[in-house]
Amino acid sequence: MLKRLFKRGPEPQCAVLMVCMGNICRSPMAEAVLRGKLEQAGLAGRVRVDSAGTLGHHRGAAPDRRAVAQAARRGWQLEGQKARPVADADFERFDLLLAMDAGNLADLQKRCPPALAERLGLLLDHAPWLGEREVPDPYYGAVAGFDHALDLIEPACDGLLAVLRRRLGTTG
16 A cells, blocks of 8 residues: 555655544554654654644644643653644655554544555554554543553654654665
């Protein structure tokens, strides 16, 4: 599936959108983790990464302070991110739109033009060895929920990075 979606020509060659409900917890953390892993792998200029929410309640807000703090403890930077809702144009602009859970994936599927449906998926599909399909929403819970979300996001981004490397023709 991914091979057909990759663009030829000027960089970046691929664009990934991480999606959760409000775009203040899980998807900003996933954006930061993937962006950091791409940078470490020397692929930052070849893959564009962004995040958005299926709802616009937090439009313009910075990520949740707990998400920022827990991500920073692991070396992931969320500074400069601002919440935004998924736009209709995102289905064209992004090669992959990866939801954090089935509910947000269903919301994306309702809005996505049928011809672009293959671009949609769950982030945790890239880490089947975890035995989980969804990144739980930590917003209404304790700080430990943010760590658990990162415990799932990090290996999923490793799995996604491996797919991106193969499709971009790089090793590492």
